[in-house]
Amino acid sequence: MFGELIRQKSFGVSVAIFIMLLLAPSFLPRFYIYLMAVIFVTALLAMSLNLCVGHGMLFQFHHGVFYGVGAYTAGLLLVKTSLPWWIALIAGPLAAAFAGLLIGMFCIRLNRLYFGMLQISLGSLIWAIAFRWYDLTGGDDGIHGIPVPDFIASTTGSYFFVLIVTVICLLLMFLILKSPFGSTLQAIRDNPERCAAVGINVRHHQLITIVIATFFGGVAGILFVVVEGSIFPDLLFWTLSLEIFIMCLLGGWFTFAGPILGAAIIVSLRTFVGTYTEYWTLILGVILILLIFFLPEGIMGTNYRQLFRSRVKYNGEYQTE
Amino acid sequence: MLRIKNLHKAFDDFKAVDGAHLSVDKGQLVAVIGPNGAGKTTLFNLICGQLQPDKGQILLADEDIGKLPPHVICRKGIARSFQIANIFPRLSVFRNVQVSVLSQQKLSNKLFHPAAQLAVDETNHILDSVGLLDKKRDLAGSLSHGDKRILEIAIAMGNEPELLILDEPTAGMSPEETTTTMALIQRLAADQGLTILFCEHDMEVVFGVAQSIMVMQQGKTIVQDDPLTVRQNIEVQQAYLGDE
Ligand SMILES: Nc1ncnc2c1ncn2[C@@H]1O[C@H](COP(=O)(O)OP(=O)(O)OP(=O)(O)O)[C@@H](O)[C@H]1O
Ligand SMILES: [Mg+2]
Numbered sequence: 001m002f003g004e005l006i007r008q009k010s011f012g013v014s015v016a017i018f019i020m021l022l023l024a025p026s027f028l029p030r031f032y033i034y035l036m037a038v039i040f041v042t043a044l045l046a047m048s049l050n051l052c053v054g055h056g057m058l059f060q061f062h063h064g065v066f067y068g069v070g071a072y073t074a075g076l077l078l079v080k081t082s083l084p085w086w087i088a089l090i091a092g093p094l095a096a097a098f099a100g101l102l103i104g105m106f107c108i109r110l111n112r113l114y115f116g117m118l119q120i121s122l123g124s125l126i127w128a129i130a131f132r133w134y135d136l137t138g139g140d141d142g143i144h145g146i147p148v149p150d151f152i153a154s155t156t157g158s159y160f161f162v163l164i165v166t167v168i169c170l171l172l173m174f175l176i177l178k179s180p181f182g183s184t185l186q187a188i189r190d191n192p193e194r195c196a197a198v199g200i201n202v203r204h205h206q207l208i209t210i211v212i213a214t215f216f217g218g219v220a221g222i223l224f225v226v227v228e229g230s231i232f233p234d235l236l237f238w239t240l241s242l243e244i245f246i247m248c249l250l251g252g253w254f255t256f257a258g259p260i261l262g263a264a265i266i267v268s269l270r271t272f273v274g275t276y277t278e279y280w281t282l283i284l285g286v287i288l289i290l291l292i293f294f295l296p297e298g299i300m301g302t303n304y305r306q307l308f309r310s311r312v313k314y315n316g317e318y319q320t321e
Numbered sequence: 322m323l324r325i326k327n328l329h330k331a332f333d334d335f336k337a338v339d340g341a342h343l344s345v346d347k348g349q350l351v352a353v354i355g356p357n358g359a360g361k362t363t364l365f366n367l368i369c370g371q372l373q374p375d376k377g378q379i380l381l382a383d384e385d386i387g388k389l390p391p392h393v394i395c396r397k398g399i400a401r402s403f404q405i406a407n408i409f410p411r412l413s414v415f416r417n418v419q420v421s422v423l424s425q426q427k428l429s430n431k432l433f434h435p436a437a438q439l440a441v442d443e444t445n446h447i448l449d450s451v452g453l454l455d456k457k458r459d460l461a462g463s464l465s466h467g468d469k470r471i472l473e474i475a476i477a478m479g480n481e482p483e484l485l486i487l488d489e490p491t492a493g494m495s496p497e498e499t500t501t502t503m504a505l506i507q508r509l510a511a512d513q514g515l516t517i518l519f520c521e522h523d524m525e526v527v528f529g530v531a532q533s534i535m536v537m538q539q540g541k542t543i544v545q546d547d548p549l550t551v552r553q554n555i556e557v558q559q560a561y562l563g564d565e
Contacts, residue, residue: 175433183412183436184429187420190409197369197407198421198480199395200429208430254411 005174010257021163025156034227037159039267040166041223046247046259047173048216053245054253055177056209057189061116061241062123065103066214068236070096070221072130072137075146075231080136085149089222096218097211099126104210108203120238127236142232152226162223169216174256176212185209239281246284249291252298261299322347322516323368323484328377330360330367330540337363339540341377345484345518345533350510352527353520355537361520362404364537365488368518369401370394381484395424400482402473404489410462414453417461417472419444421479444479450512451475451505467498471505478509485509487519491526499523503530528552 005011025033045067052060074092077083103122107115130137137143152161176182184205188195192202225231234240244259247266252258266287273283295302325343329336338360345351353361366372368379370391379387386394400421409417422440423429431439448454451471456464461472470490477485490506491499503526510517521527527534528548535545536554544554 175435178435178437179433180423180428180431180436180439183416184420184423187409187412187416190411191407193371193391194403194407194409194476195420195424196391197371197395197401197403198476199392199424200420201392205429 005171018167022160025159030155033159034155035267035271037155037162037227038271039264040162041220041227042244042247042267043260043263044166044169044223045217045220046244046251046263047170048213048220049244050248050253050259051173051176051185051209051213051216053248054255054258055182055189056185056206058206058209059112059116060119060210060213061245062119062238063213063217063244064238064241065123065126065236066096066100066217067221067224067240068130068231068233069099069126070218071224071231071235072221073218074222074225075143076136078146078148078225079143085147089226092222092225093215093218096221097215100210100214100217101207104207104214108207108210120241123236123241124238127233127238130236131233137231137233140233142230144230146225146229146231148226148229153229158227161226165219165223169219170260173216177256181205181208243284246288246291248298250287250295250298252301254297255300258298258300322382323518324378324380325364325368326378326380328364328367328379329375330363330372331375336540338367338374340542341537341540342542343518343535343545345516347483347516348514349516349532350507350530351516351518351533351535352531353518353535353537354522354524354527355520359537360540361537362488363540365401365486365518365520368394369399369486395480395482398483399486400477400480400484401486402470402477402488402490404492406466406469406473408461408469408472408476410460412461413457414459414461414464414472415444415448415457418447418475418479421476422447425480447475447478450509451478467494467502470494470498471502474502474506474509482515484516484518487517489520489522491521491523499526506530 024036049060049063052058052063070092073095074088077088077091078085103119106122107118110118131139133139152158184195184200188200188202188205196202221235224235243266247262248259249262250265251260251262269283270280273280291298323343323345325341328338328341330338341360341364343353353364355361363372367374367387370386370389370393374387377387378385381397381399386397409420412420419436419440422443423436426440428439445454448457451474453468453471453475456468461469464472470492474487474490487506491502494502506517506519507530509515531548533545534548534551536543536551544551546554
């Protein structure tokens with residue numbers, strides 16, 4: 001099962017990066033450790049979205065909702081109940097996957113753009129609940145100072161926790177994409193009509209994909225709670241969903257690791273340029289426009305040699321036998 | 322094995338299929354001919370579930386499959402190729418065929434087992450039999466037109482169909498490619514005991530290989546019979562052969 005992993009060309013590089021990341025807290029200042037934890041969380045979120053968008057061509061426009069559902073579920077269970085912390089952290093992704101199943105069952109009946117539109121509406125409903133139900137969710141203010149166990153509460157503790165969980169999730173996603181399920185999903189992305197004609201239940205397959213993707217989105221949500229110790233309605237707001245969508249496009253949505261790169265770039269930009277300037281949406285908009293015109297397949301998906309020769313490219317598949 | 326009775330399908334007001342009849346027996350090579358727009362592709366779409374009939378019956382071994390979705394019809398043993406190359410352009414040639422083999426073996430939903438180790442022999446065997454084995458690592462989208470058409474057939478073969486439906490398998494091919502492709506189709510039919518239903522514009526090809534020919538015009542079946550009888554059928558000559 002892991003043979004596939006080791007045979008990857010990038011396996012050595014990945015292991016080296018992982019070891020570097022394990023050592024990072026010993027030489028990087030605290031702020032950067034925190035920033036990297038945020039990048040991991042966001043990268044996992046973008047990767048989970050890309051299961052739908054890049055590998056399944058499902059226009060999951062409001063994926064942020066499932067991140068929020070994961071975070072709120074874990075956060076509320078930690079604050080309002082006396083359940084052990086690990087139950088809260090497991091409940092988050094499960095709740096997200098359940099929400100994914102429910103919303104997915106409605107959306108999956110529609111095609112492409114309509115799928116995305118319906119998802120935005122249903123997702124906004126969940127946002128409205130979190131925003132309005134003041135007694136439970138703290139409304140606009142959210143809930144802060146959510147208690148997590150000591151060993152993951154510190155900056156380095158949460159960093160290691162997030163790093164390990166993210167890496168495990170990425171491995172799982174990699175194996176899923178390499179499995180028959182993943183191959184079939186990519187075939188559906190390329191040509192759903194043909195897939196149905198070879199006996200594949202396309203809608204069923206897409207629904208399972210959504211459930212898997214929203215589960216991992218929920219994992220990102222609980223990691224957010226671990227890193228930040230708070231939850232607030234912005235986690236469920238559509239602008240976040242747009243941001244992670246751009247991360248996938250920017251990094252390369254037909255590649256495996258592209259969204260990680262996209263997340264690193266966008267989170268760093270947001271941190272150093274500042275979310276709270278009114279320029280942030282402007283910057284996002286400009287990035288999106290540049291992408292559409294110059295790198296429609298993202299930084300990692302572009303075949304640069306070919307880019308300068310012709311615009312016809314078939315470089316989407318990162319799998320080779 | 323396949324009986325079609327008085328089939329109708331309209332797009333808005335336009336009757337694309339308007340009283341089609343067809344019978345295909347096991348092991349036969351049956352051709353559907355007719356001018357452009359006669360409704361051949363629409364007929365195939367109705368059989369395979371891409372479209373649903375307004376009226377009439379499509380009987381596969383006495384079961385009406387008219388209202389079933391494509392994936393269910395495929396699982397009943399009918400596989401098809403499309404008139405316009407309908408492949409998976411971003412996947413390798415190998416994976417294109419493997420996807421349908423995996424589907425046939427009910428492995429499409431398997432998680433956590435590398436696809437690279439599953440259905441490999443079966444897929445290679447099909448690629449070998451159609452002559453695409455040496456291109457198996459190429460991206461399907463980068464193949465030549467002729468090879469894409471062959472890949473079309475290979476994907477359908479992955480389903481181990483009892484009935485193979487081919488919509489103009491040689492469309493856009495050079496005369497040499499047409500000859501090799503028809504030879505390939507005949508060989509597949511003979512080797513694997515396949516039943517094949519196809520449509521084709523090249524009359525020489527049709528009368529050369531088909532055991533039964535159905536003639537369609539403006540959505541209607543004019544006649545279905547053996548090639549000799551069809552050739553003699555005057556109505557057909559007026560409808561189709563006459564204007565050559
Ligand atoms: N989805 C559709 N909507 C509206 N009209 C359609 C549709 N599909 C086919 N038609 C029309 O139905 C008629 C029959 O089309 P069809 O593709 O079945 O013909 P055909 O016999 O396969 O022709 P060709 O030899 O050119 O492939 C044509 O006039 C076509 O314009
Ligand atoms: Mg046609």
